[in-house]
Amino acid sequence: MDIIPFLTSCVTALILMSVVELxxxxxxxxxxxxxxxxxxxxxxxxSISRSSLEWLSLLVGIQYPPxxxxxxxxxxxxxxxxxxxxxxxxxxEKNKDLTQEVALLRKSLEEKREADN
Amino acid sequence: MSVEGLIIIPAxxxxxxxxxxxxxxxxxxxxxxxxxxxxxxxDSTADVAAQCNTDVxxxxxxxxxxxxxxxxxxxxxxxxYEMAVQFDGDGQHRADQLEALITPIIHGAADFAIGSRxxxxxxxxxxxxxxxxIKILSRVVSLLVGRRITDPTxxxxxxxxxxxxxxxxxxxxxxxxxxxxxxxxxxxxxxxxVPVLMRERLSGSSSITSVKAFYYMVKVLLAIMIDMVKxxxxx
Numbered sequence: 001m002d003i004i005p006f007l008t009s010c011v012t013a014l015i016l017m018s019v020v021e022l023x024x025x026x027x028x029x030x031x032x033x034x035x036x037x038x039x040x041x042x043x044x045x046x047s048i049s050r051s052s053l054e055w056l057s058l059l060v061g062i063q064y065p066p067x068x069x070x071x072x073x074x075x076x077x078x079x080x081x082x083x084x085x086x087x088x089x090x091x092x093e094k095n096k097d098l099t100q101e102v103a104l105l106r107k108s109l110e111e112k113r114e115a116d117n
Numbered sequence: 118m119s120v121e122g123l124i125i126i127p128a129x130x131x132x133x134x135x136x137x138x139x140x141x142x143x144x145x146x147x148x149x150x151x152x153x154x155x156x157x158x159x160d161s162t163a164d165v166a167a168q169c170n171t172d173v174x175x176x177x178x179x180x181x182x183x184x185x186x187x188x189x190x191x192x193x194x195x196x197x198y199e200m201a202v203q204f205d206g207d208g209q210h211r212a213d214q215l216e217a218l219i220t221p222i223i224h225g226a227a228d229f230a231i232g233s234r235x236x237x238x239x240x241x242x243x244x245x246x247x248x249x250x251i252k253i254l255s256r257v258v259s260l261l262v263g264r265r266i267t268d269p270t271x272x273x274x275x276x277x278x279x280x281x282x283x284x285x286x287x288x289x290x291x292x293x294x295x296x297x298x299x300x301x302x303x304x305x306x307x308x309x310x311v312p313v314l315m316r317e318r319l320s321g322s323s324s325i326t327s328v329k330a331f332y333y334m335v336k337v338l339l340a341i342m343i344d345m346v347k348x349x350x351x352x
Contacts (some may be wrong), residue, residue, distance in 0.1 A: 096180055096187075099178060099188075100184065100187065100188040102176075103176045103177065103188055104188070104191060106174075107172070107192070
């Protein structure tokens, strides 16, 4: 048996397990883990079944199957980065609203205290 | 002047200037209320302002000029003011020019007024690279909004209640002055420019180098291009 498929299976299985463990410990929101889980499953599938990788890459016209893996990984990284950018933008907006709200509430609290005295 | 107006002064580490600015306003525009928005300063800006018997909004951390200004607009809107005026905390703006700025708002001639250094008989002097950058921005912004805007980076502005409400929902973060002009145009508001006098920078030479001025211009142009493709809710 080839050592490479065995090694890649082990690595992807490890990645899968760490993602699951992070979710279990509440360190990773399910919402954000979905992409990672899908990616890890795809990698695991291809490391176990080399023939399906070869079949798929030839189907899209790629002669060298590992290139197909690189393309998939690259696309995945782009997608997850765009996704993170939108998440950060959303958090930025919420953070700004909260910061402004804290200042406004503090001001009305001060005014109330002055009025009470 | 029977219109209830509020002057919003965003300030980040302006402890040395803010007292003078507040005195200037008290002398020349005693009818207008003032709120200082302390944008998470690390110096005593907020305390100095409070000692001048001025209301202060203290942001728990630094948001940048856009977020600070918007906090002021939210305050003005909730307090029911009819008009809000933007005024710099660094002493560049002159309180004796306020009357000219707010007149079109009070008379309903426009929804938003911008105080321009470049209109009127006494042209503003400044560093060449900076003036050149402003000139290019002015051309682009004028083209986009379909009318002449000579001073798109001016932060000396007045807004009526409608614009105030609009700004509480949409206020640009990065380069709020030129971006806001484009945004207001797209939302269907009427903007007018008013000739005003401003002070030259007090602290000797400006820290803005030619390279920085150029870089600033490019970034603002990009931000405006992005604003043009954004969906804008109508005012």
